[in-house]
Amino acid sequence: MRIFLIAAILALTGCQTLNPAPPPGTASASSGRIASLVQLVGCLKAEDPDLKISRCTGLINSASEIEAEPEKRNQLLSTAHVLRGSAYLDKRDDRAAERDIERAIAFNPENAGAYLARSVIWQRKDDFVEMLRDLDKAVAFDPDSAIVYAARAHARIALAFPDSRRSGPLETNLERDAIADARADIVKSRTLDPEYSAPWRLLADIHFELAEYDSAIGNYGEAIKRNSSDAKAFQHRGSAFFRIDDTAGAIQDFQTAIRLDPRDPGSYVKLSWIRAAAAEPRFRDGARAVELALEANRIAGDQQHVTYLMLLPVAYAESGWFEEAIGEQERIIEIIKGTALSSDDDDTRHLLGLYVGAEKLLQLFRNRQPFRLTRSDTSI
Numbered sequence: 607m608r609i610f611l612i613a614a615i616l617a618l619t620g621c622q623t624l625n626p627a628p629p630p631g632t633a634s635a636s637s638g639r640i641a642s643l644v645q646l647v648g649c650l651k652a653e654d655p656d657l658k659i660s661r662c663t664g665l666i667n668s669a670s671e672i673e674a675e676p677e678k679r680n681q682l683l684s685t686a687h688v689l690r691g692s693a694y695l696d697k698r699d700d701r702a703a704e705r706d707i708e709r710a711i712a713f714n715p716e717n718a719g720a721y722l723a724r725s726v727i728w729q730r731k732d733d734f735v736e737m738l739r740d741l742d743k744a745v746a747f748d749p750d751s752a753i754v755y756a757a758r759a760h761a762r763i764a765l766a767f768p769d770s771r772r773s774g775p776l777e778t779n780l781e782r783d784a785i786a787d788a789r790a791d792i793v794k795s796r797t798l799d800p801e802y803s804a805p806w807r808l809l810a811d812i813h814f815e816l817a818e819y820d821s822a823i824g825n826y827g828e829a830i831k832r833n834s835s836d837a838k839a840f841q842h843r844g845s846a847f848f849r850i851d852d853t854a855g856a857i858q859d860f861q862t863a864i865r866l867d868p869r870d871p872g873s874y875v876k877l878s879w880i881r882a883a884a885a886e887p888r889f890r891d892g893a894r895a896v897e898l899a900l901e902a903n904r905i906a907g908d909q910q911h912v913t914y915l916m917l918l919p920v921a922y923a924e925s926g927w928f929e930e931a932i933g934e935q936e937r938i939i940e941i942i943k944g945t946a947l948s949s950d951d952d953d954t955r956h957l958l959g960l961y962v963g964a965e966k967l968l969q970l971f972r973n974r975q976p977f978r979l980t981r982s983d984t985s986i
Contacts, residue, residue: 645672646685655693662690684714688723696869698907700727718748722757734764752799759791759808763815773817773849773982785812803833807842814846822846837867844876848986853880853889856986874902875914876986882921883979892925912942912960913985916967923976931971939964 645665652658665686673679691706704727710720721744728737741758748754766776766784776782788808795805810825826843829836844859857880863873878898881891899918906914915938922931942961970977979986 646682646689649686649689652693655696658693658696659690662686662693666690680713681717684710684717684720687713688717688719691720691723695723695726698905700730703727716747718744718751718754721747722754725757725761729761729764734761737761738765750798752795752802752805755791755795755798756802756804756808759788759795759805760811762788762791763808763811767815773815775816788812801832803829803836803839806832807836807839810839810846811842814842814849817849819846819849823850835866837863837870837873840866841870841873841876844873845986848876848880849981851981853884853886856880857889869905871902871905871914874898874905875917878902878917878921879979879983879985882917882924883977885978885980890924892921895921895924912938912945915941916960916964917985919967919971920977923971928971928974932968935964935968935971939968 645661645668649658649661649665652661666683669679669683669686673682687706687710691703691710694700694703694706704724707720707724707727710717710723714720721740725737725740725744728734728740738758738761741754741761744751744754745758762784766781766788776785789812792805792809795802806825806829810822810829813819813822813825823843823846826839826846829839830843833839840859841863844856844863847853847855847859857877860873860877860880863870864877867873875898878895880889881898882895884890896918899914899921903914903918916935919931919934919938922928922934939961942964967977
């Protein structure tokens with residue numbers, strides 16, 4: 607989620623021409639631009655999404671009064687809409703976010719921050735081709751930003767490693783080309799800002815997907831050295847710890863990630879899987895697993911992945927609530943069937959795998975048996 611604030615900051619590059627020290631004789635323009643800058647700073651400082659939305663709305667409504675020059679007013683409005691859109695993204699209101707971001711692009715088609723923000727929407731739709739297109743535009747309009755190169759590397763990694771792919775060596779030319787391009791973007795990002803944590807995390811993600819877990823853990827550590835508030839680095843390192851059978855380390859990192867970013871459902875999901883289905887009894891806690899699963903699904907809202915839904919019956923089973931687990935699992939199977947009917951061939955194959963797994967889980971619950979994880983399980 608922290609990328610949303612970064613996107614908002616980047617959007618300020620679209621207002622660099624708001625100069626509070628204009629030539630003599632333009633005092634009214636100066637006061638207007640100072641007022642607009644003050645309001646922009648107020649938007650940026652608002653960590654609460656609702657407060658940010660309120661402040662940005664006020665700025666949008668008063669833009670014509672505080673900035674008379676059309677070009678600069680459009681830049682101001684573009685930035686304000688990206689900032690408000692980023693707040694809607696934090697609230698997971700993607701429709702409102704998309705409306706604001708489209709307006710931002712209309713006001714200033716060269717606002718790199720707008721394309722960066724819109725790439726988040728494409729990511730949530732699992733449309734990494736469109737995500738990459740928007741990030742190409744962001745790089746074109748802001749070629750000196752470490753942020754946009756790192757974001758584009760993330761899109762390339764997502765294209766190379768879809769959810770249905772198991773960890774392991776690169777197998778296709780598409781994967782090799784995407785990862786080569788991602789590595790180039792990572793190098794560029796690190797060159798532009800050696801202390802920026804994201805490129806280190808992304809390099810670690812590549813090692814993780816290649817099943818090079820020790821290297822992944824080392825690079826996640828480098829990211830955390832540069833930014834001890836990088837929740838994604840803790841979350842992803844927790845998954846790497848799980849792969850090397852360090853469940854205690856995984857739990858600690860997932861708990862840290864939740865503390866740092868309580869609005870990201872991913873960390874709740876991963877920790878809930880461990881509490882519900884860890885192989886070692888000392889790590890399991892059915893009641894806590896249910897709490898975490900419910901919270902993950904609440905946060906995700908209509909962006910729920912089907913694997914989020916499958917977590918809840920697993921947690922119910924660990925708590926001994928097998929009838930609830932059976933009922934919920936049957937509902938999930940119907941969702942998978944309905945989704946498969948409206949999917950393309952690639953999605954259908956992925957959903958078929960989920961369906962088979964869901965049926966196996968259902969049979970376990972009917973036999974009054976809980977589910978147990980292995981370290982290769984992709985849920986973690």
